[in-house]
Amino acid sequence: MKRVAPAVLVIGLLLLVLYPLMASGYEIRFMLQLFMWVALAQSWNLISGLTGYVSFGHVAFFGTGAYAAAILVTSHGWHWAPASMMGGVAAVILALIIGYPCLRLKGPYFAIATLGLNEVVRALVSYFESVTGGGSGISLPPIAATGQIYYAMGLAALAVTAAAHLIITSRVGLRFMTIREDEIAAEAMGIDTARYKLYAFLLSAFIPGVVGGLFAQDTGYIEPISVFPLLTTITMIVMVLFGGKGTIWGPVLGAVTLFVLQEMVWVRFLYLHQILFGAIIVVVVLLMPKGILGMLQERYRLPRTI
Amino acid sequence: MSVSITAEMVGQVIISGLLAGALYSMVALGLALIFGVMRVINIAHGTFLMLGAYTTFWWSQLLGINPYLSLLASMPLMFLLGVLLQRTLVTRVVNAPELSSLLLTFGISIALVNLAQLAFTSDLRSVEYLTGAWLVGPIALSKSRVISFAFAVAITLFAFWFLQKTKLGKAIRATSQSSEVALVCGINVQRIHLYSFGIASALAAAGGSLVAVMIAIQPEMGQVYTFKSFLVIVLGGAGNLPGALLGGMLLGLVEQLASLFLTTQLSEAVAYVLLVLVLLLRPAGLLGGRST
Numbered sequence: 001m002k003r004v005a006p007a008v009l010v011i012g013l014l015l016l017v018l019y020p021l022m023a024s025g026y027e028i029r030f031m032l033q034l035f036m037w038v039a040l041a042q043s044w045n046l047i048s049g050l051t052g053y054v055s056f057g058h059v060a061f062f063g064t065g066a067y068a069a070a071i072l073v074t075s076h077g078w079h080w081a082p083a084s085m086m087g088g089v090a091a092v093i094l095a096l097i098i099g100y101p102c103l104r105l106k107g108p109y110f111a112i113a114t115l116g117l118n119e120v121v122r123a124l125v126s127y128f129e130s131v132t133g134g135g136s137g138i139s140l141p142p143i144a145a146t147g148q149i150y151y152a153m154g155l156a157a158l159a160v161t162a163a164a165h166l167i168i169t170s171r172v173g174l175r176f177m178t179i180r181e182d183e184i185a186a187e188a189m190g191i192d193t194a195r196y197k198l199y200a201f202l203l204s205a206f207i208p209g210v211v212g213g214l215f216a217q218d219t220g221y222i223e224p225i226s227v228f229p230l231l232t233t234i235t236m237i238v239m240v241l242f243g244g245k246g247t248i249w250g251p252v253l254g255a256v257t258l259f260v261l262q263e264m265v266w267v268r269f270l271y272l273h274q275i276l277f278g279a280i281i282v283v284v285v286l287l288m289p290k291g292i293l294g295m296l297q298e299r300y301r302l303p304r305t306i
Numbered sequence: 307m308s309v310s311i312t313a314e315m316v317g318q319v320i321i322s323g324l325l326a327g328a329l330y331s332m333v334a335l336g337l338a339l340i341f342g343v344m345r346v347i348n349i350a351h352g353t354f355l356m357l358g359a360y361t362t363f364w365w366s367q368l369l370g371i372n373p374y375l376s377l378l379a380s381m382p383l384m385f386l387l388g389v390l391l392q393r394t395l396v397t398r399v400v401n402a403p404e405l406s407s408l409l410l411t412f413g414i415s416i417a418l419v420n421l422a423q424l425a426f427t428s429d430l431r432s433v434e435y436l437t438g439a440w441l442v443g444p445i446a447l448s449k450s451r452v453i454s455f456a457f458a459v460a461i462t463l464f465a466f467w468f469l470q471k472t473k474l475g476k477a478i479r480a481t482s483q484s485s486e487v488a489l490v491c492g493i494n495v496q497r498i499h500l501y502s503f504g505i506a507s508a509l510a511a512a513g514g515s516l517v518a519v520m521i522a523i524q525p526e527m528g529q530v531y532t533f534k535s536f537l538v539i540v541l542g543g544a545g546n547l548p549g550a551l552l553g554g555m556l557l558g559l560v561e562q563l564a565s566l567f568l569t570t571q572l573s574e575a576v577a578y579v580l581l582v583l584v585l586l587l588r589p590a591g592l593l594g595g596r597s598t
Contacts, residue, residue: 107404108408112540113581116581120578237409278413278419285399285410286399
């Protein structure tokens with residue numbers, strides 16, 4: 001197992017690298033979106049899965065990144081790649097503004113503060129029309145870069161999964177998880193909980209910002225409703241819970257399973273699909289709080305760091 | 307910005323703020339009750355408000371009876387739905403970590419909101435009733451807002467009387483202070499949880515019925531009320547029921563004042579800024595600790 005797993009990973013990555021050479025435009029875009037969901041789910045996992053602080057507003061970082069990147073590309077003539085990185089930076093700044101006051105407190109304050117965040121950012125984006133184009137949105141110059149964005153998106157998904165691996169297998173990860181299990185005990189052991197919660201939150205905001213920027217370039221047009229939908233946050237949460245929160249591969253498993261199902265079947269039934277999401281959350285919380293991967297870990301005694 | 311602000315405008319804003327604030331107080335009282343008794347933040351609270359508003363819409367649409375009388379339907383219906391959800395789902399996470407109850411009620415809310423989308427479509431609906439305004443000196447009082455205010459105050463006072471004076475109310479407050487001691491005193495804590503969730507849902511539904519005559523109804527309207535109710539109980543101090551009243555009034559005033567100086571889009575953000583400021587400066591709420 002120890003020798004097989006890295007080999008499988010390397011072969012899998014190689015196939016994904018070669019994939020655009022043999023796939024059609026539609027298939028590339030499918031994988032690109034899948035990468036996006038892996039990256040988003042994995043990011044949510046960093047704050048909510050590891051520290052136990054639920055973020056209900058993660059799409060705000062995605063939208064902020066999308067707008068920051070789109071503005072840099074259209075008004076300042078940046079290339080989309082560095083612009084997307086700056087989208088990530090913008091998201092981190094937003095996370096700092098929200099996280100600093102809210103994460104010093106324990107309990108559900110943080111969750112509720114993130115609940116309103118998305119609406120507020122969307123309202124602000126609509127208001128500052130001179131910069132953001134308001135309700136009419138921003139059109140980005142069309143470029144044929146789907147292949148490049150595929151790699152960028154894949155890199156984002158890989159980076160955040162690697163980061164999750166590094167964190168979960170390190171002392172920092174143990175500190176995060178100690179906060180989740182018992183925050184008072186964590187403090188008693190000398191962990192600066194406010195600081196580590198903030199670290200987790202900032203980390204979890206960066207990639208959604210970058211991915212938002214890539215999304216903006218890929219779709220070529222963004223408006224407040226297209227980059228701040230509540231459904232995106234819901235999807236991230238469902239994917240992580242379903243796959244297994246607080247694990248490395250759980251969010252990947254959840255994102256792949258649910259995204260494929262969503263594209264194949266549920267897209268035709270929008271509200272039913274969301275009702276199902278609500279039901280999945282309820283069922284997972286009540287019956288299998290550790291998700292699919294957590295259940296497998298327990299049943300087959302798989303290592304904790306998976 | 308260039309419009310000069312007169313004394314009448316300030317008076318108007320204060321009155322409007324209090325009118326809106328009483329509704330916030332009533333709805334937030336429900337959230338504070340659930341939080342006090344079970345330490346659960348109910349993300350689905352606003353969903354009950356939305357369902358209450360739809361009850362009123364269909365009541366006046368199908369029966370053609372005065373929309374305010376629909377309180378007689380929306381409150382008991384949502385009481386029952388609340389009891390049912392508590393009995394089947396929420397009770398399983400009462401003693402679990404906060405993460406579980408937050409996510410569970412979030413899941414319930416998503417499912418219910420989308421069921422409402424499916425059943426009622428996402429069209430904006432409105433209940434037309436008493437659209438005019440009374441003029442008191444220079445101040446215009448929207449008729450529907452004044453009547454809704456009166457109902458909200460009456461229902462809130464009744465809820466307080468109930469909690470202070472009746473045996474069940476005292477048992478609820480006792481459970482809120484310490485559920486272990488309440489259990490030792492022979493209070494059936496499980497049943498108190500049921501009643502609390504039911505009463506809270508009925509309060510949210512009352513809020514829905516009362517806003518239905520003022521604003522457009524759609525399935526996603528509840529979320530903003532969940533957020534505002536939470537803001538109200540943060541302002542008042544979590545679990546502090548009188549604090550919820552003060553917090554509601556304060557939120558109403560601040561929002562109206564903001565709408566005087568800012569555009570509507572920005573005044574939506576004001577509640578949010580207020581939350582972050584209070585959490586920064588006075589995290590225990592304006593009135594401080596818990597008192598029921």
